[in-house]
Amino acid sequence: MMKLNLLTPVKRRWLSILTALSMSVSALFYVTGCIGDNVLTTPITVTDYKLNTYVRIYSYSNVRKEILTDALKLCDTYEHIFSRTLASSELYKVNHKETNIISRELATLINIGLEYGEISNGAFDITIGSVSSLWDFTSETPRVPDDNKIKQALSFVDYTQVHLTENSDGTYTIDMPEGTCLDLGAIAKGYIADRIKDYLQEHNVSRGIINLGGNVLCIGQKKNDTNFSIGVKQPFAQDGSSLMETLSINDSSVVSSGTYERYFYENDKFYHHILNPSTGYPYDNELWDVTILSSDSTTGDCLSTVCFVLGLDKGMNLIESYEGVEAIFMSNDGTKYYSSGADKYIFRQ
Numbered sequence: 001m002m003k004l005n006l007l008t009p010v011k012r013r014w015l016s017i018l019t020a021l022s023m024s025v026s027a028l029f030y031v032t033g034c035i036g037d038n039v040l041t042t043p044i045t046v047t048d049y050k051l052n053t054y055v056r057i058y059s060y061s062n063v064r065k066e067i068l069t070d071a072l073k074l075c076d077t078y079e080h081i082f083s084r085t086l087a088s089s090e091l092y093k094v095n096h097k098e099t100n101i102i103s104r105e106l107a108t109l110i111n112i113g114l115e116y117g118e119i120s121n122g123a124f125d126i127t128i129g130s131v132s133s134l135w136d137f138t139s140e141t142p143r144v145p146d147d148n149k150i151k152q153a154l155s156f157v158d159y160t161q162v163h164l165t166e167n168s169d170g171t172y173t174i175d176m177p178e179g180t181c182l183d184l185g186a187i188a189k190g191y192i193a194d195r196i197k198d199y200l201q202e203h204n205v206s207r208g209i210i211n212l213g214g215n216v217l218c219i220g221q222k223k224n225d226t227n228f229s230i231g232v233k234q235p236f237a238q239d240g241s242s243l244m245e246t247l248s249i250n251d252s253s254v255v256s257s258g259t260y261e262r263y264f265y266e267n268d269k270f271y272h273h274i275l276n277p278s279t280g281y282p283y284d285n286e287l288w289d290v291t292i293l294s295s296d297s298t299t300g301d302c303l304s305t306v307c308f309v310l311g312l313d314k315g316m317n318l319i320e321s322y323e324g325v326e327a328i329f330m331s332n333d334g335t336k337y338y339s340s341g342a343d344k345y346i347f348r349q
């Protein structure tokens with residue numbers, strides 16, 4: 001089982017695997033750790049701190065470890081495109097008016113962000129950057145920004161003012177008003193996870209897990225007849241390891257957004273990192289968490305934040321309108337709400 005957010009794989013079913021092995025295969029497989037078809041009983045793993053979080057990749061396919069190391073490096077490649085804070089990134093240059101010609105990949109993600117702006121009627125807005133850059137949730141000593149600065153910054157938040165035009169050479173031109181600052185923090189990890197999955201599949205990894213700090217994407221099935229078990233962390237758990245749910249999934253993504261990811265208290269008031277584009281302050285919508293199950297992780301990352309900003313009723317309606325997407329919402333009294341098809345993914349012993 002893997003714990004979402006905690007990166008700790010729990011090796012389950014060793015006994016049953018060993019029993020099955022001793023009955024059906026030769027001793028050679030004990031030595032190699034393979035159970036046929038190049039499937040490993042213990043995954044190859046690589047881990048590193050990237051994208052401001054712990055990233056871990058597991059392969060149950062027997063491939064060279066360098067494949068996983070190279071896949072991990074894609075985090076750096078994409079950070080140099082999508083980061084709002086890294087001064088060498090493409091997005092930074094756009095936000096600081098150093099260029100208005102952008103790559104197809106940056107245009108693709110911006111366009112996805114704009115579409116969810118439309119879907120959520122502006123409750124989700126990737127031009128939140130002018131405001132989100134005032135809030136520093138990662139600081140050792142976070143502070144509520146000056147209210148006047150928040151009000152000023154709000155005048156630059158409007159996703160409808162951002163326009164993309166395709167150029168003949170495959171690049172795009174982006175037009176947005178002076179002062180607009182794009183923040184792709186709500187959606188980039190999902191997109192990067194999908195690209196890492198593409199890379200791994202191209203290099204013969206047909207069973208594995210990509211975990212970008214709790215943004216989990218599974219490749220294939222753990223082994224024939226065994227799904228991946230993904231644990232979703234209980235928000236604000238005292239011991240830091242309790243789970244609110246365990247999901248049994250194949251070849252799909254599990255992404256959570258919530259108030260407990262990055263927050264601080266000031267004068268006993270709670271502040272978290274998902275901001276209301278009409279006030280500039282954190283949303284206060286009585287939700288702790290939204291977890292999305294979807295086939296790709298871009299959709300999962302977008303919808304987890306979008307459903308959080310829409311709140312329980314509108315968010316759940318949105319999920320019900322999609323085929324093949326399920327959600328679990330947790331309100332701030334700990335109650336869980338499931339979309340109509342979520343039940344089949346809940347792991348029950």
Ligand code: ADP
Nearest residue numbers: 123124125126128185186257261273274275305
């Ligand atoms: P995490 O980054 O913890 O995975 P999310 O995917 O929910 O969490 O994204 C939260 C991030 O989204 C914030 O840190 C900020 O960069 C950005 N953001 C905050 N409020 C909004 C909003 N209303 N619309 C779009 N993006 C937002």
Ligand code: MG
Nearest residue numbers: 186301302305
């Ligand atoms: Mg998100």
